[in-house]
Amino acid sequence: MNALSLFQLTGKTAIVTGGGRGLGAQIAHAFADAGANVVICSRKKEACDEVAKELEEKGVQTLSLACDVTSETDVTNVVEQTVNRFGTIDILVNNSGATWGTPVVDMPSEAWKKVMDVNVTGTFLMAKAVGKVMIEQKNGKIINIASVAGLRGADPKYMDTIVYNTSKGAVITFTKDLAAKWGQHQINVNAIAPGFFPTKMSKGLLEHGGNLILERTPLQRFGNEDDLKGAALFLASQASDYVTGEVVVVDGGMNAM
Numbered sequence: 001m002n003a004l005s006l007f008q009l010t011g012k013t014a015i016v017t018g019g020g021r022g023l024g025a026q027i028a029h030a031f032a033d034a035g036a037n038v039v040i041c042s043r044k045k046e047a048c049d050e051v052a053k054e055l056e057e058k059g060v061q062t063l064s065l066a067c068d069v070t071s072e073t074d075v076t077n078v079v080e081q082t083v084n085r086f087g088t089i090d091i092l093v094n095n096s097g098a099t100w101g102t103p104v105v106d107m108p109s110e111a112w113k114k115v116m117d118v119n120v121t122g123t124f125l126m127a128k129a130v131g132k133v134m135i136e137q138k139n140g141k142i143i144n145i146a147s148v149a150g151l152r153g154a155d156p157k158y159m160d161t162i163v164y165n166t167s168k169g170a171v172i173t174f175t176k177d178l179a180a181k182w183g184q185h186q187i188n189v190n191a192i193a194p195g196f197f198p199t200k201m202s203k204g205l206l207e208h209g210g211n212l213i214l215e216r217t218p219l220q221r222f223g224n225e226d227d228l229k230g231a232a233l234f235l236a237s238q239a240s241d242y243v244t245g246e247v248v249v250v251d252g253g254m255n256a257m
Contacts, residue, residue: 006239010035013086014236015078017069017126018096020047022199023145023228027093030229031236032058039082041067042096061086069096069122072129079129088137091236092130094123094171095145099164099201103156112163119167120174127178127189135185142178143235144191146171148251151193158209168193172247179245188244190235195251197223218253 014031018024019040028038032055040048040055045066052062063085067074082089098118100111123144134140149159150168159165172191179189196213198206206213206222214220231248234240249255 007233007237008034009091009233009237012036012090012236013039013082013088014091014093015039015041015082015089015126015130016093016095017067017122018042019093020044020051022201023194023197024093024095025051026225026228027095027232028055029058030233031091032060032062033229034233034237035060036091036236037061037063037086039063039065039078039086041065041078043068069094069126070117072125075125075129078126079133083133089130089133089140091141091143092126092134093143093145093232093236094126096122097145097201099161101159101161101164101205103160104162107163115163116167116170119164120170123171123174127174131182131187134187135182138186140185140187141236141240142187142189143232144171144175144189146175146191146193146247148193148195148249148255151247151249151255155212158212159205161205175247176245183244188235188240190240190244191247192228192231192235193247193249193251193255194228195223195249195254197228213254216254216257217251218256221252223250223252 014036016024016028019028020042048064052064055062065078067078098115147168149165150172175191231250
């Protein structure tokens with residue numbers, strides 16, 4: 001088989017949560033470039049509509065849906081509409097996320113619950129619902145978006161976000177355990193741990209601690225609008241058929257320091 005053909009997604013259907021902006025939109029574009037039909041969902045449907053139009057210009061089919069990943073009703077609706085439209089779900093990217101920055105002693109319990117609900121419970125609910133489809137069809141690729149913040153502690157000088165860091169650590173453990181449990185169904189479950197990319201969610205953090213982050217990043221730059229595409233396409237495609245339970249770090253080398 002030609003090596004490049006391993007990365008083709010023609011005829012595949014992918015769901016990308018939080019696909020209306022930032023890293024989710026970048027991943028959605030990568031999948032469309034490879035030929036996949038893409039379902040984009042988030043709480044802000046208008047943003048998803050805009051990205052869907054961009055993807056359709058690449059010649060693929062899209063579906064734009066409103067979805068709060070903490071709502072089982074919303075999650076079920078996304079899965080049902082995807083199957084009704086495309087007949088299958090081959091790829092799931094759990095990208096929807098939330099954060100909250102404050103010293104530990106000042107962290108409101110409501111904020112802790114909100115971030116954990118979106119980042120951890122939302123990932124679980126989407127994987128659970130999509131997993132039922134993938135188990136029946138005996139194949140699938142699940143990609144959970146974690147973070148380098150979930151790999152170890154972070155200096156509060158640039159990242160005083162204990163609930164976000166904790167949630168992403170939980171996503172990594174969830175990824176590994178789900179891979180162990182669903183490998184028997186030929187479902188690959190992996191995670192990507194991005195470093196620092198300029199997005200709406202990271203804007204405040206980069207404005208406050210960006211210089212310190214760059215000092216600790218060997219490549220001395222932030223991630224750009226293309227830097228996550230290759231890793232996502234690899235984990236979504238046939239090229240990664242023998243990879244599961246792994247975390248691909250895309251951080252400019254920061255985790256190596």
